[in-house]
Amino acid sequence: MIKRFDPIEGRNAEIIEEVMQTQEVAKLDEDLQFKIRLCVEEVEENILCYSGSTWIEVSVIMDGNVLVIGFKDGGIEFDPLAKEDPDIEAPVEKRQIGGLGIFICKQMMDSLEYKYEKGCNIFTMRKEIN
Amino acid sequence: MEISINKQGDKTIVTLNGRLDTTNAAQFQNDITPLMEDANPDIEMDCTNMEYTSSQGLRMFLMLQKSVSSKGGKLVMVNMRPAVREVFDITGFSKIIKIE
Numbered sequence: 001m002i003k004r005f006d007p008i009e010g011r012n013a014e015i016i017e018e019v020m021q022t023q024e025v026a027k028l029d030e031d032l033q034f035k036i037r038l039c040v041e042e043v044e045e046n047i048l049c050y051s052g053s054t055w056i057e058v059s060v061i062m063d064g065n066v067l068v069i070g071f072k073d074g075g076i077e078f079d080p081l082a083k084e085d086p087d088i089e090a091p092v093e094k095r096q097i098g099g100l101g102i103f104i105c106k107q108m109m110d111s112l113e114y115k116y117e118k119g120c121n122i123f124t125m126r127k128e129i130n
Numbered sequence: 131m132e133i134s135i136n137k138q139g140d141k142t143i144v145t146l147n148g149r150l151d152t153t154n155a156a157q158f159q160n161d162i163t164p165l166m167e168d169a170n171p172d173i174e175m176d177c178t179n180m181e182y183t184s185s186q187g188l189r190m191f192l193m194l195q196k197s198v199s200s201k202g203g204k205l206v207m208v209n210m211r212p213a214v215r216e217v218f219d220i221t222g223f224s225k226i227i228k229i230e
Contacts, residue, residue, distance in 0.1 A: 013153050034182065034213045041184045045152050088222025092199050097192055100185040100221055107220040 006055035012048060015058060016040050022060045024067060028129065035108045036069070036127070042101035043071055043080075043123055051075025051121055065130070066110075071123045077116045080123070131180075133161045142173045146180040150187035158190050165194060171203030178209040183217060195227050206230055 001022045005015055019025060019040050025033065047056055053075030061068050080102045087094075088103075105112055109125045116122070131154045132147040142165060150158055165173060173194075183191075191207075198205040206228045210218070218224040 013151075031213060037182070038184055038217070041151055045184070045186070086221075089225075090222075092192075092195055092226040095192055095196075095222075095226060097189050098185075100188055104185060104217065104221060 001061075002057065002059040004055060004057045008048065008054065008056050012041070012044055015044055015056065019058060019060055019069065024060050024062050028067075032127070032129070036067070039105045039108055039125060040069065042105050043125070046080050046101055047071060047073050047075065047121070047123075050078050050080075053121075062129075063126075065128055067127045067129050069125050069127075071121075073121050074119060075121060078121060079114045079116070081112060081114050131158060133158065135161070135165070140170075140172055142168070142171070143176060144173060145176045145178075148179070149182040150180065150190075151182065151184045152186045155184075155186035155190060158187065159193075162190060162194055166197040168203070169201065171198045171201060171205065173198065173203070173205045175205070175207045176209060177207050177211065177214065180211065180214055183214055185221075188217070188221060188223060191223065191227060204228075 003018060005011055016037060020033065020037060025036055028036065047053065051073045053073035055074060057072040059070040083099065083102065085103050086096055086099045105125060109127050111126045113124045131150045134145045136143045165171060195205055208230045210229055215229065218227070218229065
């Protein structure tokens, strides 16, 4: 599935459901679907908050036994992977509110990749499916 | 996400139902704001039917825990589903919020 959403404002739930309903994702077990939903939401929220793009292109494919979910947008160059991980050992009074989204993706996916190409942010996440 | 808040003596029971995500986190924040105004909070969150939380939901739980801790109060989350518990574990939230 490759689908472009333009405009994207207010459509985050719709974009997530489009991914969840693809044949690649719909057949996965409940636990994997939970993880995919969460990571898609986190990446999408990041794009909506920081990139300023009016459009987003989302792709879902299987590459062998690896599920590959791609996000492309035309916003300002922003590498979410460059951000420092939150300190998850910090006591409650020092824990920062925020900065958890991409960290969750790092834990739940097998790999995350970011590149800026031809004026577009391209973010790809991969998860091996057994 | 549906939320119900009931007082049982000095304790406040919060029942969460459904998915907590970017579409309803702002509403959830409004719903739990009164809990942060309690002078001596003793809160139990029943998570039996909480199906999902994104980082937006975690932000709200952290805000609530910070408020409760600053007043020397209590917050406990009970009956959390394993998939939701995993989100709390990998983010270190299960070390700062009591889960039973």
